[in-house]
Amino acid sequence: xxxxxxxxxxxxxxxxxxxxxxEACNVTQPALTRAIQRLEEEFGGPLLHRERNxxxxxxxxxxxxxxxxxxxxxxxxxxxxxxxxxxxxxAPLRLGLxxxxxxxxxxxxxxxxxxxxxxxxxxxxxxxxxxxxESLLENALDAALLVRPEKLHERLDRxxxxxxxxxxxxxxxxxxAALEAVPIAALAGEPLLxxxxxxxxxxxxxxxxxxxxxxxxxxxxxxxxDEQVHAMVAxxxxxxxxGDRQPPPAGLAARPLAEPLARRQLLLVAVGGRPHxxxxxxxxxxxxxxxxxxxPVEGGRTEAA
Amino acid sequence: MTSxxxxxxxALRGSAMSEAARRAHGALVRQLLRAGSAEGxxxxxxxxxxxxxxxxxxxxVASDALLAEGPLVVSFFRGDWCPxxxxxxxxxxxxxxxxxxxxxxxxxxxxxxxxxxLAAKRSLGLTFPVLSDVDSAVxxxxxxxxxxxxxxxxxxxxxxxxLPARHGNAGxxxxxxxxxxxxxxxxxxxxxxxxxxxxxAEPAEIVAALQALA
Numbered sequence: 001x002x003x004x005x006x007x008x009x010x011x012x013x014x015x016x017x018x019x020x021x022x023e024a025c026n027v028t029q030p031a032l033t034r035a036i037q038r039l040e041e042e043f044g045g046p047l048l049h050r051e052r053n054x055x056x057x058x059x060x061x062x063x064x065x066x067x068x069x070x071x072x073x074x075x076x077x078x079x080x081x082x083x084x085x086x087x088x089x090x091a092p093l094r095l096g097l098x099x100x101x102x103x104x105x106x107x108x109x110x111x112x113x114x115x116x117x118x119x120x121x122x123x124x125x126x127x128x129x130x131x132x133x134e135s136l137l138e139n140a141l142d143a144a145l146l147v148r149p150e151k152l153h154e155r156l157d158r159x160x161x162x163x164x165x166x167x168x169x170x171x172x173x174x175x176x177a178a179l180e181a182v183p184i185a186a187l188a189g190e191p192l193l194x195x196x197x198x199x200x201x202x203x204x205x206x207x208x209x210x211x212x213x214x215x216x217x218x219x220x221x222x223x224x225x226d227e228q229v230h231a232m233v234a235x236x237x238x239x240x241x242x243g244d245r246q247p248p249p250a251g252l253a254a255r256p257l258a259e260p261l262a263r264r265q266l267l268l269v270a271v272g273g274r275p276h277x278x279x280x281x282x283x284x285x286x287x288x289x290x291x292x293x294x295x296p297v298e299g300g301r302t303e304a305a
Numbered sequence: 306m307t308s309x310x311x312x313x314x315x316a317l318r319g320s321a322m323s324e325a326a327r328r329a330h331g332a333l334v335r336q337l338l339r340a341g342s343a344e345g346x347x348x349x350x351x352x353x354x355x356x357x358x359x360x361x362x363x364x365x366v367a368s369d370a371l372l373a374e375g376p377l378v379v380s381f382f383r384g385d386w387c388p389x390x391x392x393x394x395x396x397x398x399x400x401x402x403x404x405x406x407x408x409x410x411x412x413x414x415x416x417x418x419x420x421x422x423l424a425a426k427r428s429l430g431l432t433f434p435v436l437s438d439v440d441s442a443v444x445x446x447x448x449x450x451x452x453x454x455x456x457x458x459x460x461x462x463x464x465x466x467x468l469p470a471r472h473g474n475a476g477x478x479x480x481x482x483x484x485x486x487x488x489x490x491x492x493x494x495x496x497x498x499x500x501x502x503x504x505x506a507e508p509a510e511i512v513a514a515l516q517a518l519a
Contacts, residue, residue, distance in 0.1 A: 001342070001445070001448075001450055001451055001452075001478075002345040002445075002448045003445055003446060003448070005345075006445070038340060038341065039340075041339050041340040041341075042336065042337075042339075042340035042342060042451060042452075043452060044336065044454065064452075066475075067452070067474070067475060067476040067478070068476075070440055070474055070476065071440055071441050071442070071445050071450065071474075071476060071478055072445065073440075074439065074440030074441065074442035074445070075441075075442045075443075075445040075446050077442065078354070078356060078357070078442035078443060078446070079354065079355075079446070081357050082354070082355035082356055082357050082367075082368070082369075083355070085355075085357050085367055085369065086355060086369055108363055109363075112359070112363055112364050112365050113365065115364065115365065116357065116364075116365040116367060117365075159473050282357055282365060284439070285358065285359050285418075285437065285439040286359045286363070286365065288418045288419070288437070288439050288473045289359035289361075289418040289419070289420075289422065289437035289439060290359075290363065290418075290419070290420060291419060291420020291421075291423060291424070292419070292420070293420070
């Protein structure tokens with residue numbers, strides 16, 4: 001498949017009219033038709049029905065449309081990204097993270113971007129998942145990292161970033177710190193700490209995991225941020241959940257939850273069908289090429305499995 | 306002098322292919338020949354697309370930066386799930402000293418992401434950059450991308466090889482495993498693109514193409 005063939009097909013899929021498509025692509029109609037025929041030979045079937053005045057995509061055409069579009073857009077974005085790099089132009093990137101997803105997760109990727117893109121201008125935002133999705137759809141953000149929700153807006157492209165194990169944060173002299181892995185049952189009766197926001201994944205996980213184990217969770221104190229929660233753990237006010245991809249806050253111990261299902265899936269999302277600017281294009285590629293199932297070791301350092 | 310690669314690939318075709326793989330191979334080659342796919346690939350004299358791609362170990366590699374140092378050998382491969390790709394990559398690794406002596410550098414591009422390029426580098430002992438051509442953007446610009454036919458998809462799935470998971474997209478698009486030698490001016494000087502994925506550019510020819518640029 002060649003770039004021009006993809007462009008002709010995508011234009012034709014939009015106009016559903018050979019004459020207008022040829023005009024839009026600045027070629028003769030026979031040239032357009034020939035290109036579509038080559039594609040049909042390559043994909044092994046007709047891509048369009050031609051019935052008198054009506055042109056429609058076949059089932060095959062409908063299936064292939066999003067796939068061809070994705071690769072075509074990727075090629076166009078790649079051209080633009082290479083040009084921006086070459087001309088050292090400004091490359092803005094607006095990235096949103098859910099509060100329970102630490103920016104440390106993307107630090108190596110940001111470092112790689114910064115090393116190559118002189119014009120990188122990064123804006124990091126933090127918002128609850130619903131607000132992140134809204135911002136993405138309104139084009140106030142380019143990409144977001146969040147915990148996989150039950151249902152994600154259909155306009156969003158999504159790529160898995162592996163799973164993260166839940167850990168219990170506690171003062172180093174707490175009995176839980178002596179355990180290699182903490183069964184949920186150990187949380188029964190303990191004062192628990194969480195952010196007040198209902199959408200907070202660590203809060204929701206606490207409630208869900210305790211509920212599944214038949215334990216009544218006692219959220220004794222609440223805070224507005226993870227940093228505040230950690231300060232309360234350090235002050236001995238109770239236990240909190242965190243993810244094992246982040247090193248534990250200074251002075252605190254982190255012990256993984258024993259239950260195998262005590263994991264959460266992280267997602268990278270961007271709006272589908274929207275052209276990717278050069279910084280976004282490179283950011284998404286870097287994120288998608290990494291091995292996110294790297295095994296975490298003591299202290300939060302990771303090494304690739 | 307590096308030993309010829311094709312005899313080794315011919316032997317693999319005899320020994321490493323199951324019945325299903327052989328049928329899939331035949332269907333794939335027929336499809337590409339019918340569609341004239343190899344004719345649309347970049348040729349000598351064409352400009353090679355400038356690219357900015359993630360390297361297996363995590364950095365971003367720019368073709369501009371590489372070409373500033375000398376000519377570039379760009380080798381497309383499908384993935385280390387393909388024994389012919391693996392054999393080719395190891396032959397290129399063995400030819401690295403001669404490639405370097407001829408003033409050239411080498412990069413390999415794959416549609417794989419999700420840590421697979423790094424795993425391939427390690428298991429095959431490769432020291433040259435292996436780049437993730439996410440969504441086949443560069444392969445598309447080179448005219449070497451196509452959709453794996455149904456027989457290939459079915460066969461791969463039966464071996465537990467899930468290209469959509471490796472690629473991060475549902476297309477099953479893979480490259481014709483072409484090799485290009487690109488001069489410092491960004492123009493293609495040598496192009497090898499065979500619809501038959503069991504046939505690859507000979508390292509000796511690649512080296513000769515580099516030497517011709519000196």
